Amino acid sequence: MPYPAGADVTEQDQQFPAQQQQPPGLTAPMSPAPDHGESSYEGHGLLTDRRALITGGDSGIGRAVALAFAREGADVAVVYLPEEQADADETRRWVEQAGRTCVLIPTDLTDESSARGAVTTAVTELGGLDILVNNAGFQMARRESIADITSDDLDRTFKTNLYALFWVTQTALEHLGEGAVILNNSSIQAYQPSETLLDYASTKAAINNFTVNLAAEVGSRGIRVNAVAPGPIWTPLQPATQFPEKVEKFGADTPLGRAGQPAEVAPAFVFLAADSTASYVSGTVLGVTGGKPVF
Template sequence: MTESQIAQNAQSKLDADGGFPEQQQEPPGRTGEMTPVPDHGEQTYRGSGRLDAMRALVTGGDSGIGRAVAIAYAREGADVAVCYLPEEQEDAEETARWVEDAGRRAVLCPGDIREEQTCQDVVAAAVEGLGGLDVLVNNAGYQWARSEGLENLETEQLDRVLKTNLYALFWITRAALPHLGRGSSIINCTSIQAYEPSTSLLDYAATKAAINNFTVNLAAELGPRGIRVNAVAPGPIWTPLQPATQPAEKVANFGSSTPLGRAGQPGEVAPAFVFLASPSDASYVSGTVLGVTGGKPVF
C-alpha cells in the first residue's frame, strides 16, 4: 500500500464533514466502542525483518499507539510483551492475537503501573516470557481534559497523571536497565503537548515536557553503554484515550487544527517506533524526539 493510499484510508475513517461523530466513554476507553474503530495497521503494515529476533516490552500496548507498535514490531520479527491495566484485558488479548498471527510470541503483563512494585513485576514477567529484553517502549499515558482552572485541579487527579506518565516511566526504565545491553534501545512516547500545551491539559502537558528532558538526559547517561534513548511525539491520534477523556463536542473536531486537517491513526505513528528501534536504521540516533504530528512543529 502506498503512502497516498494509507492517507486516504485514514481520511476515510472520518465522517462526511471531516470530523468524528460525537461520542464519550468511561476511562480507560475501549477500542471496539469507538466510531470509527482506529486503524492500527492491521491491513496495511508490511514488515521487512528490521527487528528480527528482538524482544520488546510495550507499555499501554492493549490499544491505540501501543497496539499499533506491537503489531508493527511483530511483523518486523520481534516478540512482544504487552503491559496494560487489568480492565483492558479484552483489548490486550486482541493485540496478542495480532502479534501471534505474525508468527511471534506475545506475553501479556497486566498491572497498574502507578505502583512501583507492579512496574518491577511487569518487567520481570516480560523478561521471563521473552527470554530477555532488547527494546523498551514507554508508551502508557493518561490525561484528563479540564474545563476549570488550576484552582480546581484535585490532587487525586494530579497523582494519576504524574504517576502514570512520569513515575512509571522512571520505575519501569530502572527495572529494565539491567536487562538491556549494547545495541538495545528505549523509546518514550511524548506528545505535541510538550510544545503546544493546551490549558485544559496543564498537568498532562507538563509530564510530556518532562519526558522530553528525561529522554535527552538518559541518552547522555546510557550512550557509553551503547543503549540508545529516543522519543516519539505524536500529534492528535485517534485512540480510546480521546473519547474516554475529552468532552463529546471536542471529540467531534479532534485533529482538525493540524496542517493536514485531520487526526492521525495509530498505524501512522508505529513506523516511527520501528525506525528508532531498528539497529540497521537508527544505530546513530539517540537523544532525539521524532514528531508525528500532522504538520505541527516539534522544536
Template sequence: MSFPAQQQEPPGLTAPMDPQPDHGELSYAGHARLEGKRALITGGDSGIGRAVAIAYAREGADVAFTYMTEEVEDAKQTAALVEEAGRRAVAIEADLRDSSECDRVVRESTEALGGLDVLVNNAGFQMARGGGLESIDDEQLDRVFRTNLYALFWMTRAAVPHLRESKGCIINNASIQAYEPSTTLLDYAATKAAINNATVNLAAELGPDGIRVNAVAPGPIWTPLQPATQPVEKLEKFGEDTPLGRAGQPAEVAPAFVFLAVDQEAGYVSGTVLGVTGGKPVF
C-alpha cells in the same frame, strides 16, 4: 474528518469507538527489520501501543505488553494480532502507578522472552474534561504524574540492566503537548515536557552503555483515550487544527517507533524527539 459525538469512561476501549481506529491490521507489512528482537511495550493493549505491537511483531520481534484490568478485551485482541504474525505475545496485567508493579513487569517480560532489546514507555493518561488548574484535584494529579512520568522512570530503571546486556534501546512516548500545551491539559502537558527532558538526559547517561534513548511526539491521534477524556465538543473537531487538517491514526505513528528500534537504520540516533504531528512543529 470530524468524529461523531461520543463519550466513554477512562481508560477507554476500542470496540465502542466510531470510527474504529486503524492500528495497521490490514496495512502494515513487515520486512524483518526487528528479527529476533524482544520488546516490552507499556499500554500495548490499544491505540498507539497496539499499533506498535503489531508493527514490531510483523518486523520479527516477540512482544510483551502491559494492560490494565479494565482493558482485558483489548489486550486479548492485541495478543492475537501479535500471534497471527507468528511471534510470541506476553500480555501482563499491571497498574504501573506502583513501582513494585513496574519491577514485576520487567521481571516477567524478560523471563518470558529470554531478555530485552526494546523498551517502549507508551502508557499514558490525561483528563481534559475539567477547566484548568483549579479543576485538577490531587487524585487526578497523582494519576497523571504516576502513569506518565513515574512509571517511565521505574520501568527504565528496572529494564536498564537487561538493555545493557543486549545493547538495546528505549523509546518514550512524548506529545505535541510538550510544545503546544493546552490549558485543559496542564498536568498532562507538563509530564510530556518532562519526558522530553528525561529522554535527552537518559541518552547522555546510558549512551556509554550502548543504550540508545529516543522519543516520539505524536499529535492528535484517534485512540480510546480521546473519547474517554475529551469533552464531546472538542472531539467533534479533533485534529482539525493541524496543518494536515485531520487527526492521525495509530498506524501512522507506529513506523516512527519501528525506525527508532532498528539498529541498522537508527544506530546513531539517540537523544532525539521525532514528531508525528500532522504538521505541528516540535522544536
C-alpha cells in the same frame, strides 16, 4: 477493516461523531474504529528476534507498535490495566497472527512494585529484553482551569506518565545490554500545551528532558534512547477523556486538517528501534504531528 470500504482516512476536515467513554477507554465502542495497521503494515525483518516490552500496548499507539514490531520479527510483552483485557486479547491475536510471541501482563503501573515486577515478568517470559517502549499514559481534559485539578488528579497523571516510566526504565536497565533501545512516548503537548491539559503537558515536557538526559548517561553502554511526539491521534484515550463536542473536531486544527491514526505513528517507533535505520540516532524527539512543530 477499520473504516468502511472506500473511506479516505486521510481526508482533511475529518469529523468524528460525538462520543464519550469512561477512562481508561476501550477500542470496541469507538466510531470510527482506529486503524492500527491491521490491513496495511508490511514488515521487512527490521527487528528479527528482538524482544520488546511495550507499556500500554493493548490499544491505540501501543497496539499499532506491537503489531508493527511483530511483523518486523520481534516478540513482545504488553503491559495494560486489567480492565483493558479485551483490548489486550485483540493485540495478542494480531501479534500471534504474525507468528510471534505475545506475553500479556495486566498491571497497574502507578504502583511501584507492580511496575518493576512487570519488567521482571517480561524478561523471564521473553528470555531477555532488547527494546523498551514507555507508551502508557493518562490525561484528563474534561475541566476548564488549574482550579479543577485535584491532588488525586495530579497524582494519577504524574504516576502514570512519569513515575511509572522511571520505575520501568530503571528496572529494565538492569537487563538491557549493548544495542538495546529505549523509546518514550512524548506528545505535541510538550511543545503546544492545551489549557485543559496542564498536568499532562507538563509530564510530556519532562519526558523529553528525561529522554535527552538518559541518552547521555547510557550512550557509553551502547544503548540508544529516543522519544516520539505524536500529535492528535485517534485512540481510546480521546473519547475517554475529552468532552464529546471536542471529539467531533479532534485533530482538525493541524496543518493537515485531521487527526492521525495509530498506524501512522508506529513506523516512527520501528525506525528508531531498528539498528539498520537509526543506529546513530539517540537523544532526540521525532514528531508525528500532522504538521505541528516540535522545536
